[in-house]
Amino acid sequence: MSEEKKGFFKGLWGKIAGSDDGGEGTSTEPVQQAAGPVSEVSPSAADGESRKAGFFERLKQGLSKTRDSLVGRIDRLVLGKKEIDADTLEGLEEILITADIGVQTTVELIRTLEQRLSRNELKDGAALKEALKEEILKRVVRDAAPLDTTAASPFVIMVIGVNGVGKTTTIGKLAARYCQQGKRVVLAAGDTFRAAAAEQLQAWGERAGVDVVRHQEGADPSAVVFDGIKAAVARKADILIVDTAGRLHTKVNLMEELKKVRRIMGRELPGAPHETLLVLDAATGQNAISQARLFKEAAEVSGIALTKLDGTAKGGIVVAICNEFRIPVRYIGVGEGVEDLRDFDPAQFVEALFQ
Numbered sequence: 001m002s003e004e005k006k007g008f009f010k011g012l013w014g015k016i017a018g019s020d021d022g023g024e025g026t027s028t029e030p031v032q033q034a035a036g037p038v039s040e041v042s043p044s045a046a047d048g049e050s051r052k053a054g055f056f057e058r059l060k061q062g063l064s065k066t067r068d069s070l071v072g073r074i075d076r077l078v079l080g081k082k083e084i085d086a087d088t089l090e091g092l093e094e095i096l097i098t099a100d101i102g103v104q105t106t107v108e109l110i111r112t113l114e115q116r117l118s119r120n121e122l123k124d125g126a127a128l129k130e131a132l133k134e135e136i137l138k139r140v141v142r143d144a145a146p147l148d149t150t151a152a153s154p155f156v157i158m159v160i161g162v163n164g165v166g167k168t169t170t171i172g173k174l175a176a177r178y179c180q181q182g183k184r185v186v187l188a189a190g191d192t193f194r195a196a197a198a199e200q201l202q203a204w205g206e207r208a209g210v211d212v213v214r215h216q217e218g219a220d221p222s223a224v225v226f227d228g229i230k231a232a233v234a235r236k237a238d239i240l241i242v243d244t245a246g247r248l249h250t251k252v253n254l255m256e257e258l259k260k261v262r263r264i265m266g267r268e269l270p271g272a273p274h275e276t277l278l279v280l281d282a283a284t285g286q287n288a289i290s291q292a293r294l295f296k297e298a299a300e301v302s303g304i305a306l307t308k309l310d311g312t313a314k315g316g317i318v319v320a321i322c323n324e325f326r327i328p329v330r331y332i333g334v335g336e337g338v339e340d341l342r343d344f345d346p347a348q349f350v351e352a353l354f355q
């Protein structure tokens with residue numbers, strides 16, 4: 001592992017353990033301390049409330065660039081407007097498109113707002129902003145569904161997505177979070193194509209104190225998955241998370257391999273994978289939309305994780321993804337810490353965006 005990656009892991013796990021030593025040391029002790037049962041972390045309802053408030057503030061902070069580029073510009077457009085007209089809606093249309101809400105969703109939103117305008121529902125700038133917020137919420141809430149991992153045991157999550165979107169980090173964060181909930185987790189390093197992928201996953205596994213099934217670089221990913229399922233069943237794991245390659249020699253190869261991996265899973269454990277989680281990098285904007293289209297067609301995606309919403313002004317992509325693909329967004333990533341991968345809560349998201 002590169003020094004840079006080592007440094008990253010140290011910093012990250014320092015944050016989880018809440019220690020200043022940067023997560024120093026090889027034992028999993030500091031992690032287990034912080035990753036105790038949830039009830040120990042939040043013993044009272046008051047603590048629960050303050051944690052919730054803390055989460056919301058962090059979400060707001062994570063979304064600050066998007067809020068500035070979207071809501072900040074809308075505020076400037078409508079500020080003090082006593083009347084809304086076609087020009088205002090045209091200005092709004094441009095803002096929505098440049099904030100990566102996507103052409104299709106923008107056109108729908110503007111059409112709906114035009115109808116509301118013609119019904120005299122948008123009397124001023126504040127009413128327009130409120131109506132937009134409502135219409136966005138309608139579209140992000142429609143298919144929202146948190147991932148229920150109790151539907152099977154082991155519950156198999158196959159994680160897919162192109163290189164660099166945050167797949168391994170997301171798997172690591174999920175493993176740590178499920179461990180916190182007292183679940184038994186196994187990871188399978190199905191990305192045998194990229195040299196450091198299994199190593200990176202192993203590091204996450206060690207830190208979270210979960211088993212990682214891995215083979216040599218270049219091995220057949222299906223063999224890793226086969227062993228992963230055997231290990232998860234033998235160890236009575238609640239959850240098996242399978243990493244997959246994000247890049248192969250060609251796109252066709254990649255999709256064929258994902259299909260093969262899926263076939264093997266289903267053969268070894270009927271019903272698996274129970275979730276095919278597509279990871280997308282929000283900062284790539286419209287590229288994330290193209291990736292969603294490609295993977296949806298070829299890989300039976302059942303849920304989406306959108307990462308890196310913190311570093312980007314392109315957070316409008318969440319709205320586009322929810323509205324255009326009708327696949328539930330399960331998680332959003334708003335930072336590098338474990339706490340920064342969170343369940344996607346549409347109402348909270350829209351509130352954080354507009355506040």
Ligand SMILES: Nc1nc2c(ncn2[C@@H]2O[C@H](COP(=O)(O)OP(=O)(O)OP(=O)(O)O)[C@@H](O)[C@H]2O)c(=O)[nH]1
Nearest residue numbers: 163164165166167168169246307308333334335336
């Ligand atoms: N700021 C921020 N960075 C993130 C987030 N999620 C992942 N990252 C960073 O994105 C980079 C790439 O993440 P990886 O998990 O290595 O991505 P990957 O998809 O597994 O990439 P490959 O292993 O190359 O296939 C890392 O530096 C992560 O820390 C997020 O929500 N916010």
